[in-house]
Amino acid sequence: MSESPFIAPERWPTAITTFDEERISIRGRAVEELMGLGNFADVAFLLLSGRMPSSRESSVWNALLTASCDHGPTSPSALAARVIASGNRRAPEAAVGGGILAIGDAHGGAGEEAMAYIQEALRASKADGLSFRQLAERIVEKYRCDGRRLPGLGHRFHAVDPRTERLWSLAQAQGLYGDGIAIMREIRSALSRALGRDVPVNVDGAIAAALVDMGFEPPVARMAFILGRTAGIAAHVLEELAREKPMRFRFAFSYDGPQVEQPGE
């Protein structure tokens, strides 16, 4: 028998939750107190940001989680979860966890990058005195030069994303319509002009702008989308298990690899 080259780790720090035999405290508040708020999403806000939302922020935050909650069974996260459930019926946590893995750069991940370019534009606006319209054009040009799609704009189905206007009008009604949303509107106009057709801000872009206006940092965009979508993924897994047989996915494919040899034996 031999021992590893490591010693036992020191205590590591956390500012989220602590507990003892009798109590659990989340960001300094007793869990029993939080349970009485009647708004789980506000507790999620507290967990992610370290502070409770104002009632105005709560309204926008709940709306943006709701905007993310589901987009039907063909979204990669819901579909992946259902396919996993079709092979693995005893571990629904594997199906939900697996669905979340599909929330990547092409699905639900645009918000983080959108928050970054919005924040950078707002900083540049202060430093250079450029107008939002000028900044928006600069961003559109930069992505076009790089040959990349602008994250947060465009949608494979929706010519106008119904969630975007709703979220932003709620933000306006709550006094939380700020520079983030304003510059995102300019970016939408600039991109539509550049492409010669109307391009919608999609739900990722809408959420990104609203999160900037509530003071969040970019990594929160991904987490907000994941938390909202987990509700929909869970519903799809329950439906798959309740309505469908195991191993039901039978897609048509065509094989175009090397010619199949006839086995001699």
Place this chain on the structure above:
Amino acid sequence: MSESPFIAPERWPTAITTFDEERISIRGRAVEELMGLGNFADVAFLLLSGRMPSSRESSVWNALLTASCDHGPTSPSALAARVIASGNRRAPEAAVGGGILAIGDAHGGAGEEAMAYIQEALRASKADGLSFRQLAERIVEKYRCDGRRLPGLGHRFHAVDPRTERLWSLAQAQGLYGDGIAIMREIRSALSRALGRDVPVNVDGAIAAALVDMGFEPPVARMAFILGRTAGIAAHVLEELAREKPMRFRFAFSYDGPQVEQPGE
């Protein structure tokens, strides 16, 4: 080139979400309408059950998601997520999804089985006319005979789980304290008598009883715990990425396998 033995699949049915170019509808309701509710958890209730909660149900449902939201960095789901984040800093969705995978039979999974035995006891109560106390004793005896721990009771840290009393008193205040919670109290008493020491109902058992009293089926227990805990897992991933260096986990271990050979070369 050859073709698979399958033809293209038929349309498959779903009762959750539908959409067209202009609209997204969840369980028959426009997403814009749901976004105005100010309560994301109610939309999750709708997704999972097919109906909107009453305001009384909303209060208990939000409380039980909050009760599940975090238990610090040593819970397997939070710890697994942080370890994954320490190796994989560009894919936070992998850390959150991986954390959910730890929500299994030993962690957060007891609620489903607890709902099943509560429902069975309630059915037996109607059929056999046994009292809740008699039924509780039967359940405790059955698990003890099988040499199994009773899911939903006992906790590795808490002598009394602060979340349990709070959830049940909220349910009582909302008129949602029903036979599920009542029988769980009897089970607790019966188990404590059998073991000669006080055993608490843990958060899984508390939620299970409350979900039975709101008319849910057992698989929802796992999904409610997962949804609530996703908020905490997300916070731990953000903290890990913000505060800690990659590859930081260095635990002490001792090797007790076959003696290590000295390589000849």
Place this chain on the structure above:
Amino acid sequence: MSESPFIAPERWPTAITTFDEERISIRGRAVEELMGLGNFADVAFLLLSGRMPSSRESSVWNALLTASCDHGPTSPSALAARVIASGNRRAPEAAVGGGILAIGDAHGGAGEEAMAYIQEALRASKADGLSFRQLAERIVEKYRCDGRRLPGLGHRFHAVDPRTERLWSLAQAQGLYGDGIAIMREIRSALSRALGRDVPVNVDGAIAAALVDMGFEPPVARMAFILGRTAGIAAHVLEELAREKPMRFRFAFSYDGPQVEQPGE
């Protein structure tokens, strides 16, 4: 600031791998030595069982991993991995890890249960002196009484699974055809008689029998299937990323939930 109720953990034991600044030893053997074997699968055998395979065992073990390696893009594990890759193009590890999550009770998981009933039958054979044919009939009857499919038999496509005969004839050629395979043949006959039609032993059942004859315990069946299939999943992820656009999955569905309300606003 407060401290958790835990003290730092003690060293925990492992018998798999140890290392210091200069060396890495796996089950007591220097990794450099193992690298010279020219057979990675043998090292996997060592990792999982604690001993090196004989050359006869190596032949059967490599064959059974190969038998598990892929079954085209419609298998749940490959399909889930491809769907995840379609949403998440920067984290191929998420797609591979997510594909493995589909290897559950209905897909690739039958081997573990099959090993358990084979082992139990072999024990019963020694204890009761029943013939393999009698034992096989007892197993078939038990599953039929419970209304359950017998794990390891039957296949959704293959009337005869080409992998089964090949694996067992390799085992025979290597002198590793033992009671496990023999009793599985009897179970196949018994089930075919009971159902009045030929039912094949599928790859899970074939592997289960071979693993019993090499002295493995049931949990290894799942791990062998996972390890073999990881090669195929990885190939599907690379193909998805190389050949397909993001977000390409567009399946037809029909919505049969509550009627969609027309939003008033």
Place this chain on the structure above:
Amino acid sequence: MSESPFIAPERWPTAITTFDEERISIRGRAVEELMGLGNFADVAFLLLSGRMPSSRESSVWNALLTASCDHGPTSPSALAARVIASGNRRAPEAAVGGGILAIGDAHGGAGEEAMAYIQEALRASKADGLSFRQLAERIVEKYRCDGRRLPGLGHRFHAVDPRTERLWSLAQAQGLYGDGIAIMREIRSALSRALGRDVPVNVDGAIAAALVDMGFEPPVARMAFILGRTAGIAAHVLEELAREKPMRFRFAFSYDGPQVEQPGE
């Protein structure tokens, strides 16, 4: 009831595997034939590259999978898998899949980026006529200017990584020591000169160079590491389930968040 805006998908193409009722063919070869090879890793090579390895390539390929197979219980992938298994004992596939999720940019992911810079340097060498030493210095300088660590070099424990020399000497013995390994040696020298201390090429860098010399593209590096490491992860999951109790991880932490309020109730 309404229908989705999609029609059923067309057949989608694959060049990996096809099957009918009687046969399964992988890259054009009958699975029974591949099962007779006695070398599962060669089949993985075929799956990932579309061709069978030569016997020389097989030797190096098997060695590099073996080099990746395990690094003890403190590696993030093994630790994450064990933590997941401690909460989820009925779904070992969740533990293995979850372990793979930790194979990201900081753990096992450096090979892909290393292959990219090696390939780029080799192209530049042909175009500009620069020596390998000059190219190596350019790469080191570029990463140092960007303030980034050079992927594939350095190790948190090993001053010399025992796997690197072994892999490269096997490649040399097999006539597969090419420009990829040669330039990696120069990069190591250049970095060591720049830092004023010896920096080892780690296993990711060693594999990256060997894969370049066998003609692979960068995404294969991640897949090779994942496939090799799956063997070790599987062994850790089996050991966790066999030797340890559920929910065993109890790390010491210190809470430094907002002061904990005493709940009034």
